[in-house]
Amino acid sequence: MSIKGVCFLSLLLLGACFGAIAQDSIRIYRLLDSVRALPNDTAKVSLLLKKSGANARYFESHKIENPFAQDALTLAQQLKYAKGISLAYNEIGTSKRNKSLYIVAEDYHEKALKAAEEINDTFLIVFSLNNAGVDCRRQDKLQKAFDYHVRALRLAEKINDVRNICVATNSIGNIQLTTEKYADAITHFNHALELEEKSHNDLGIAINLGNLGYAYQGQNKLDLAIQYYKRSLAMNQKMDRPIGMAICYNALGAAYQEKKDYQSAMFYLKKALEVNDKVDDKVHVAESYLSIGKLLRAQGKHDEARKYMMQSIDISNFWGFKAMLMEAYKALAADFKESGDFRKSLDAMDKSLLYKDSILDEKSAMALTQMQTIYEVDQKNVQIRNLEHDKVIGDLRTKRNVVVTFFLAAFLIMAIVGGFFYIRHRNLKTNKQTLQLELRSLRSQMNPHFIFNSLSSIHRYIWSNNQEEASDYLTKFSRLMRLILDNTQHTFVTLNKELESLRLYLDLEALRCNGIFEYRFNVDPEINDEEVLIPPMILQPYVENAIWHGLVHKQPDEKGLLDIEIVLKKRSLICTITDNGIGRKKAMEIKDRKGRTHNSVGMKVTEGRIDLIRKINNKEAKVTITDLEDESGQATGTKVTIVLPAEFIF
Incomplete structure (x- = not known):
């Protein structure tokens, strides 16, 4: 043509x-206006992204920013919707890459990756990694691209994301193809081809077949390469995909030319020229003319070769294909040199170098522009906010009197409401201080109460046992006293210290009762007992009550068992004390028979402490006592459940 x-x-x-x-x-643009009128929520972000993808080709063909994607990013940032932010950055980054703005595209895709990692969305992480890898490959940053795609492949295989496995595998193969690691490239292309065939993705099959052809041609296995090119061509013909057919025809032409089969090479190159007429991007037409010219030059048909080369130059000049002009003039210079016309060869080489310099200058300018674009993104957002602010100020000026009246009324209302809440806060603070003083007073009562009970136990133990065992008991008691006195100086202690004192107390009571009971601790493995805090001496009175009112009254042939379980549920620490004693009903009967009227001070003080904890923290804090029974209604023990608000060191 x-x-x-x-x-x-x-x-x-x-x-x-x-x-x-x-x-x-x-x-x-009517569609854009209708979407902008919708309420600002995550559903609107999703709709904007959907419409962005559907209309991307229109905006790319007009070389303008996609407002759907820009609006989606702005709204997602306002809503702090990390998934929407990642998807929007990926969408914008891909549009930049399609405009050859690879530096900007990489920056957007890295931002998309960061947003995806914040919410640990594996699919989005893989998608962003593959996008960033493609950006780096287009910039010849092959090692960085390889690292991105390998990370993407490993994650995609974990979640069985076949689409991204194919993308990563194919990209790794292309990098290895570029670095001439043909055997490794063939392995990856075959793996990608197998996955695409299972997914019945004809386009993916065609691409990987073509890539295998390039790899085998790199190994100089031309016949095998031609087989794969023809299989790829068949798939592209099945899909009626002109650009794919043109690529295959050109590849076949190059392979046959390398085999010195010039007739077959010319056949396929002319086929490529015919198909390229159906392709919108006319650079492929110019490329086909140049390929035919090079083939004719290889056969020594210089005059005919130059005609095709000049046709390539004419088309490239009209459309502004500088890279193609550089290659065409370079080929023309080589042809003139072979013909012995050195002056024309030098003129053609000068033009080729001129276009090469122009391309390098454009690349440098484009790189600088892209870096400036990245730097100015935040500035642009600030300018947008300033413009919106100026618009608001303009609207306010037109309604000045109304606004002034409104603000005066609002100020008065806020002053009244603020005063009310200030007074309320002051009263609450005073009340809280009173409750804390009361809690401190109750806590201080635990020391003399516990010491009195323990001294009584020592007294009884000394009279009923030998002096050596009494001495051992007294030694353990002194250790317990030091621990108790230290713990009760604080409003909260770590759980491990409280459990240490409770274990020591239970050891003493087990010795004192001649081993009539056993005890077990069950602390949730997810609880770090060095970080969780608990009020000191909050469990001991209930443990003491379980021993002396439940377990000591069991029959001699029955072993007593005391279970202490501590779990963390949401923001509550749940402590359960379960015994297999005689139950509260029988304990009360024994107490009545012995004529005892004494009530447990420890229990009352502890219940008062828990009630004050609930009031001070305004959180759930309670004690529940449950009588355990078997199927026949006979008492099998007692369970005490203490719920406290969870407190932590950090």
């Missing part, structure tokens, strides 16, 4: 498409 034919076809296409483009523009 001549350059005039290309121009005429382009004008026809522009005229035919102009009306459709205008209609698309109206439809898309």
Whole structure:
């Protein structure tokens, strides 16, 4: 096709498409307005992202920012919706990559990765890693790209994300293909091909077949490479995919040229030229003309070769394909040199170098622009906020009198409400201080109460046992006293210290009662007893009550058992004390027969402490006592459940 034919076809296409483009523009921006009118919530973010993907091609073809994606990112940030932030960054990053803004794209995809990692969303992490890897590969940062894709592959395999496994595997293969590690590349392409075939993804199958062809051609296994190119071509023909067919035809042409089979090479290159007429991007047409020119040059047909090269140059000049112009002039220079026309060869090489310098300058300028874009993103957000602020100020000026009246009324209301809450807060603070003093007073009562009971026990123990055992008992008692006196100086102690004192107390009571009972502690493994805090001496009175009113009255042939369980549920520490004693009813009968009227001071003080803890913290704190019975209604023991608000060191 001549350059005039290309121009005429382009004008026809522009005229035919102009009306459709205008209609698309109206439809898309009306849709944007309707979505913007919806309430600001996560559902709106999802809808904006959906519409962004559906209309991405329109905005990319017009080389303008996608407002759906930008609105989704802004709203997700306002809502602190991390998943939406990650998806929006991925969407914008991909659009930047499609515009060859690889540095900006990598920055967006790394931000998407960070947002995904904050919520530990494995699928989004894998998706972002693969996107960042592609960005790095386009910048020839191959090691960084490889690391991204390997991380993505490992995570994708854990969650069986087949789509991202294929993407990562194929990308790793392409990196290995670029670095000429053909055997490794073939392994990865075969794995990706197997997955794509299981998923019945024709496009993925076609791409991996073509990649296998490139790898085998790199190993100089040309016949095998041609087989894979033809299989890829068949898949692209099945899908009626012109760009894929053109790629396969060009690859076949190059392979046959390498085999010196120039007739077959020319056949496939002309096939590529025919198919490229159906491809929107005319760079492929220019590439086909150049490939045919190079093939003819290899056969020594210099005049005919130059005609095709010049056609490639004409098309590239019209569309501004500088990279293709650089390659075409370079090929033309080589052809003139082989023909002995060194002056024209030098002229053509000068033009090739001129375009090469221009491309390098453009790349440098683009890199600088992208870095500035990254730096200015936050500044742009600030400017948007400032513009919104200026708009608000303008609206306020038009309604100044109403606003002033409103603020005066609001100020008066706030002053009244603020005064009310200040007085209420002051009263609550005073009440809390009173309750804390009362709690401290009750806590201080525990020391003399416990010491009195323990001294009574020592007195009885000395009279009923020998002096050596009494001395041992007294030694343990002194250790317990030091621990108790130290613990009760504090409002809270760590759980391990409280349990240490409780174990020591139980050891003394077991000795004193000649081993008539056993005890067990069961602390939830998830509890760190060095960080969890508990009021001191809060469990001991209930343990003491279980021993002396439940377990000591059991029959001599029955072994007593005391279970102490501590678990953490949400923000509550639940302590359960269970005994297999005679039960409260029989204990009361024994007490009545002996004519005792004494009430447990420890129990009363502890109940008062728990009630004050509930009032001070305004959280659940209670004691529940349950009588245990068997199926026939006979008492089997007592269970005491103490619920306290969980407190921690940190």
